[in-house]
Every structure is written in structure tokens, then in C-alpha cells.
Amino acid sequence: MKTQSQSTATEIETAPSFDVQRIREDFPILKQKVHGKPLVYLDNAATSQKPQAVIDTLTRYYLGQNANIHRGVHYLSEIATYEYEKARGKVKLFLNASDSREIIFVRGTTEGINLVKDTYGRKFIGKNDEIVISAMEHHSNIVPWQILCEEKGAKLRVIPMNDRGELLLDEYEKLLNEHTKFVSVVYVSNSLGTINPIKKIIQRAHERGIPVLVDGAQAASHLKVNVQDLDCDFFVFSGHKVFGPTGIGALYGKTKYLEQMPPYQGGGDMISSVTFEKTTYNVLPYKFEAGTPNIADVIGMGTGIDYVTGVGFEAITAYEKELLKYATEAISNIEGVRIIGTAEEKAGVISFVLGTVHAHDVGTILDQEGIAVRTGHHCTQPVMQRFGIPATARASFAFYNTMEEVDALARGLGKVKEIFGA
Numbered sequence: 575m576k577t578q579s580q581s582t583a584t585e586i587e588t589a590p591s592f593d594v595q596r597i598r599e600d601f602p603i604l605k606q607k608v609h610g611k612p613l614v615y616l617d618n619a620a621t622s623q624k625p626q627a628v629i630d631t632l633t634r635y636y637l638g639q640n641a642n643i644h645r646g647v648h649y650l651s652e653i654a655t656y657e658y659e660k661a662r663g664k665v666k667l668f669l670n671a672s673d674s675r676e677i678i679f680v681r682g683t684t685e686g687i688n689l690v691k692d693t694y695g696r697k698f699i700g701k702n703d704e705i706v707i708s709a710m711e712h713h714s715n716i717v718p719w720q721i722l723c724e725e726k727g728a729k730l731r732v733i734p735m736n737d738r739g740e741l742l743l744d745e746y747e748k749l750l751n752e753h754t755k756f757v758s759v760v761y762v763s764n765s766l767g768t769i770n771p772i773k774k775i776i777q778r779a780h781e782r783g784i785p786v787l788v789d790g791a792q793a794a795s796h797l798k799v800n801v802q803d804l805d806c807d808f809f810v811f812s813g814h815k816v817f818g819p820t821g822i823g824a825l826y827g828k829t830k831y832l833e834q835m836p837p838y839q840g841g842g843d844m845i846s847s848v849t850f851e852k853t854t855y856n857v858l859p860y861k862f863e864a865g866t867p868n869i870a871d872v873i874g875m876g877t878g879i880d881y882v883t884g885v886g887f888e889a890i891t892a893y894e895k896e897l898l899k900y901a902t903e904a905i906s907n908i909e910g911v912r913i914i915g916t917a918e919e920k921a922g923v924i925s926f927v928l929g930t931v932h933a934h935d936v937g938t939i940l941d942q943e944g945i946a947v948r949t950g951h952h953c954t955q956p957v958m959q960r961f962g963i964p965a966t967a968r969a970s971f972a973f974y975n976t977m978e979e980v981d982a983l984a985r986g987l988g989k990v991k992e993i994f995g996a
């Protein structure tokens with residue numbers, strides 16, 4: 575892999591050459607066979623595979639660095655603390671946040687959203703207030719807000735979308751009013767692939783003084799994220815979708831909001847002093863990191879971020895665009911296929927239905943061919959309802975996927991058709 579210093583959004587002149595075979599060498603799991611066939615892993619929207627460097631980081635940590643952080647004066651504790659805080663710095667650079675104190679480690683996107691709901695939401699959203707989400711949210715950006723609405727007597731409003739899976743911005747504007755207290759929208763849809771015009775969505779909310787949370791779970795692995803340029807107030811993502819470990823992710827929040835928010839959980843590390851009469855809370859970001867955190871996986875996530883920025887987002891975006899184009903053509907050429915999600919701006923996700931064959935059967939036959947796709951509602955049941963279908967099969971790509979793997983998928987779908995006479 576060509577390592578280079580972290581590229582910035584302004585560095586667009588020369589995309590580094592992209593050698594997918596070389597990149598695949600970094601992902602040991604991709605070499606295996608499944609049911610006697612080479613693994614074709616097309617379930618990256620559910621979770622990405624991990625490069626050797628991430629696996630090595632985890633091993634190195636447990637072999638030689640493991641200790642609890644922030645409290646020890648001994649050698650290992652200092653090393654672990656140093657590595658943990660270094661990873662925070664990597665996340666800050668990855669998102670282009672202005673300050674490491676704005677980066678809070680959480681279990682993932684789901685916990686990040688719940689944190690904001692429990693702290694900002696509980697404090698600032700009340701009876702008859704409105705929260706705006708979109709028609710293509712993941713359940714983790716629907717259910718927490720529903721719970722809050724139920725608790726507070728607030729209302730959930732939903733930005734509709736068209737038949738291509740694009741949000742209707744005019745309708746969005748109509749939803750914004752003096753009752754709107756919060757907007758929470760997905761950047762890239764995991765079930766449709768749509769890349770939303772998130773900057774515009776944020777601007778329009780800000781014109782009315784409304785803060786915006788961006789669900790960046792899918793965006794983080796496909797696009798160069800820049801929270802200062804987007805001007806979002808909160809941004810969440812999961813490490814496991816960005817080539818890092820499971821059980822770890824990050825919440826970015828603007829200092830001005832984080833300072834005003836009450837703690838999320840109480841416990842060790844989030845305090846500066848405790849007596850039975852009164853506890854004072856620790857400074858940012860520790861106020862939101864109660865208890866012993868997931869130290870190893872924070873550090874592993876840092877390595878995943880190093881890896882992806884080393885490959886470079888100009889190269890990734892350009893390559894994935896080619897891959898998506900090739901796959902869209904290959905799949906839509908198959909008679910009986912209907913692609914769900916045909917937005918102008920899309921990331922590497924293709925959801926589809928094949929005639930009357932149930933998505934689960936499509937997935938099962940493909941699995942026999944060594945091809946991993948996801949089938950079902952993809953944690954977006956309202957999207958399925960919008961398109962009047964129970965489920966889709968979904969192929970989702972990462973930069974280590976190849977055109978040959980797309981061909982294998984197309985052949986696999988041919989087999990499904992033979993078997994089901996579709």
C-alpha cells in the first residue's frame with residue numbers, strides 16, 4: 575500500500591494510483607474460501623473487513639501495552655493512555671474537527687445518537703417541540719427520537735423522499751418551524767446508497783438556529799468527511815464500518831453544545847471530584863466517558879483510520895464510483911431485477927429485488943457461491959414500506975472489492991434465476 579500523509583479536501587489534483595490487488599493483500603480474511611468458492615464479500619454496509627495492521631495493533635496492545643488509562647503513574651498505564659489519546663487525535667483529523675475535546679468515544683453510531691438524545695435531547699427538547707428526521711433513517715436514528723418524543727410529548731416529523739430515494743428538500747423546508755428543536759439526518763443511506771445533500775440540510779436548519787446531527791455511519795468509509803466545512807453540530811460513526819474493530823465509534827460535537835449538555839452516564843473518569851453532597855464533572859471530553867472505556871478498540875480504530883487515510887479518499891471515491899457504475903450496469907442488465915435506490919448521488923450500495931424471488935432465497939443461493947450479501951430490511955423498515963416491498967438483497971462495496979467480484983455476483987444471480995425460474 576502506498577502510504578502518504580493525510581490528504582485534505584483541497585488536495586484533489588493527483589489521485590494516487592489504485593492497485594486493488596495490492597490492497598487485498600492487506601485483508602487476510604478475503605483470501606478464504608466459503609463453501610469451496612473464493613469469498614466475495616459484498617456486505618460492507620453491515621461491517622467492513624479489517625486490515626492486518628488493525629489486527630496487529632490489537633495484538634500488540636494486549637501483548638505489551640494493556641493497562642487502565644488516565645489513573646496510573648506506572649509505565650504501562652502511561653503507554654495505554656498515550657495510545658488512547660493519540661487515537662482521539664486521529665479521529666479529530668479524520669473528521670477535521672477543530673479540537674480533540676470535541677471527540678467522544680462511544681460504542682458506535684447507535685450509542686452516539688442515544689447519547690445526544692439522552693443529554694441534549696432530554697435537556698433542550700420538551701412538550702410540543704418537533705424533531706425532524708428523514709424517510710431513509712436507520713432504526714438507530716428513528717427509535718431513540720421516538721423514545722424521547724414519548725417521554726417529553728414532542729413530535730417526530732419526517733422528510734419524505736421520491737421514487738429514486740432522494741429527499742425532497744422543499745418538503746424539508748416546509749417542516750421547519752418555530753417548534754423544530756432538532757434535525758437528525760443520515761449522510762449516506764445504508765439501504766439505498768443515497769448521498770444526501772447534507773450541507774444544504776444543515777444550512778437550512780441553521781438559518782433557523784436549529785442544531786443538526788449527522789449519522790455518518792456509511793459516509794465515513796466512502797467520503798472525506800469535514801465536520802467544519804459541513805458545519806454540523808454533531809456527527810457520529812462506527813469504527814467497525816471504517817475497517818476498525820466492533821464495539822467502538824465516535825461522537826463529534828461542537829464544544830458550545832457539549833459544554834451545555836449534562837453527563838450521559840455517571841461513574842469513574844467522568845468526575846473531577848466526588849463527595850456525598852456534590853460531584854463536579856470532568857472537563858470535555860471525559861465528562862462523557864464514564865468508566866473504563868474500550869481502550870484496545872479505540873487504538874485499533876485509530877489504526878483503521880490510518881489505513882483508510884493512507885489509501886486516500888480521492889482514490890477511494892474515484893475507484894468506488896467506477897465499481898458502482900460497473901455493478902449497476904451488470905445488475906440492471908439481469909432481466910427481472912429492480913434496483914431500489916437510484917439517486918443521482920450514490921455511494922457503493924445496490925439494493926434490489928429479483929422478480930418474485932424472496933430476498934432471503936437470493937441471499938441463500940448467493941451464499942452457496944461464496945458471495946456474501948445482506949438480505950432483509952437493513953434496519954430501515956420504513957424505507958421498505960415506502961417502496962412497497964418486504965425486503966431487498968443488498969450488495970455493498972468497499973475499495974477492496976473488484977470488478978471480477980461484480981461479475982461473480984451477476985453469475986450468482988443468473989443461478990438464482992435458473993433455480994427459481996424467475
Ligand SMILES: *Cc1c(COP(=O)(O)O)cnc(C)c1O
Binds near residue numbers: 681684
Ligand atoms: C450501521 C448503521 C447505523 C448503526 O451503526 P451501529 O454500528 O450498529 O451502531 C446507523 N446508521 C447507519 C446509516 C448505518 O449504516
